[in-house]
Amino acid sequence: MADKVKAGCELSIVVPVYNEQQNLQRLFEEIKKVVNTLQISWEIIFADDGSSDDSWATIQTLNRQNRVVKGVRLARNFGHQYALFAGLRHARGRAVVTMDGDLQHPPHLIAELVKEWHKGFAIVHTIRQDPADYSLLKKITSKIYYRIFTFCSGVNIQPGMADFRLLDRSVLDEVLQFKEAGLFLRGIVQWVGFNSTAVRYQATRRSEGKSGYSWKKMLRLGWDGISSFSVIPLRIATAVGLLTSVVAFSGILYAFYSKFVSGTAIPGWASSVAIISFLLGVLFILIGIIGEYVGRILIEVMNRPRYIIAEYCNDEGETLQTSAEVEWSQIESQPDHLA
Ligand code: UDP
Ligand code: MG
Numbered sequence: 001m002a003d004k005v006k007a008g009c010e011l012s013i014v015v016p017v018y019n020e021q022q023n024l025q026r027l028f029e030e031i032k033k034v035v036n037t038l039q040i041s042w043e044i045i046f047a048d049d050g051s052s053d054d055s056w057a058t059i060q061t062l063n064r065q066n067r068v069v070k071g072v073r074l075a076r077n078f079g080h081q082y083a084l085f086a087g088l089r090h091a092r093g094r095a096v097v098t099m100d101g102d103l104q105h106p107p108h109l110i111a112e113l114v115k116e117w118h119k120g121f122a123i124v125h126t127i128r129q130d131p132a133d134y135s136l137l138k139k140i141t142s143k144i145y146y147r148i149f150t151f152c153s154g155v156n157i158q159p160g161m162a163d164f165r166l167l168d169r170s171v172l173d174e175v176l177q178f179k180e181a182g183l184f185l186r187g188i189v190q191w192v193g194f195n196s197t198a199v200r201y202q203a204t205r206r207s208e209g210k211s212g213y214s215w216k217k218m219l220r221l222g223w224d225g226i227s228s229f230s231v232i233p234l235r236i237a238t239a240v241g242l243l244t245s246v247v248a249f250s251g252i253l254y255a256f257y258s259k260f261v262s263g264t265a266i267p268g269w270a271s272s273v274a275i276i277s278f279l280l281g282v283l284f285i286l287i288g289i290i291g292e293y294v295g296r297i298l299i300e301v302m303n304r305p306r307y308i309i310a311e312y313c314n315d316e317g318e319t320l321q322t323s324a325e326v327e328w329s330q331i332e333s334q335p336d337h338l339a
Contacts, residue, residue: 009043013096014088014097015099015100016080017049018050018051018080019055021054023101027103042068043069043093045070047072048083049082063313072086072087073311078308079221083307084185085307088172098164117168121168122167122194123196124199125198126165149225149229152230153225154230167189184229248275
């Protein structure tokens with residue numbers, strides 16, 4: 001597969017960017033300092049996820065000043081996972097490191113990731129140790145989520161494993177084959193296998209700006225993760241349906257017993273109304289879960305592009321529109337906007 005990579009380099013670094021204008025310059029300087037000590041050829045690809053600040057202008061400036069800097073700009077905010085994927089498709093390295101643009105993923109760790117890669121590991125994960133002052137709610141919800149995810153999918157993701165990791169080209173080429181619309185890269189990377197290791201690091205607060213991950217986006221990502229790796233929620237729905245049917249049936253038997261055998265039937269409607277509304281509630285939840293999967297099937301069947309690339313900065317320091325992208329990239333059988 002490696003021959004697919006034209007004019008490749010040793011290491012690609014892919015950074016999804018959403019309103020990170022204040023962080024980009026510093027992030028680039030810090031990464032450059034670390035990678036220069038490694039003495040390997042490299043490139044950095046900023047994937048601008050439709051930022052509304054000056055992130056793209058900053059990326060263009062960095063691109064004009066440094067040949068290692070490249071950029072792609074998505075036509076709007078498609079989401080972190082899609083920006084990452086767009087960046088990954090343009091990576092030409094023999095290994096690729098993905099990391100956030102807010103300096104929460106410490107650049108000095110790149111050296112350690114590369115060291116592990118040189119030892120022969122195809123995937124080098126990172127595991128974040130949360131700082132003591134990190135939001136308790138986020139800590140607890142993420143722990144519970146990964147437990148549920150692992151239970152449902154059988155794919156083991158540890159809390160603290162995010163999209164900061166190194167992938168060997170062999171793994172990256174497999175990951176790029178995934179065509180689903182509800183992308184959950186951390187699940188996909190675990191799912192494909194290969195030999196892996198992990199390094200731990202202490203998380204810090206984001207350098208500047210504010211988090212681009214709203215609760216809504218986080219819930220979306222969470223559900224994409226579970227629904228793309230498991231149908232267990234549907235089985236749970238069936239089990240809950242069976243259980244409530246058994247309870248309801250026992251209620252009916254009891255009603256007959258009270259009326260005809262013990263003769264102690266209570267002329268009340270409250271209990272029946274309670275049971276009926278309870279059962280209806282359960283029913284709607286079950287229909288909702290099924291509906292979520294049907295919705296997902298619709299989205300997958302439509303097979304729309306997962307994201308649209310508006311512009312990119314190439315290695316000549318030029319910014320071009322997508323129409324010319326095929327010529328620039330030359331590494332893909334398919335232009336990115338058809339991805
Ligand atoms: N990001 C993105 N698109 C989005 C939201 C975030 O590309 O819609 C990027 C963001 O610029 C950063 C990374 O994804 O590089 C992680 O996002 P963020 O730091 O906002 O999330 P948090 O660390 O708060 O979970
Ligand atoms: Mg962050």
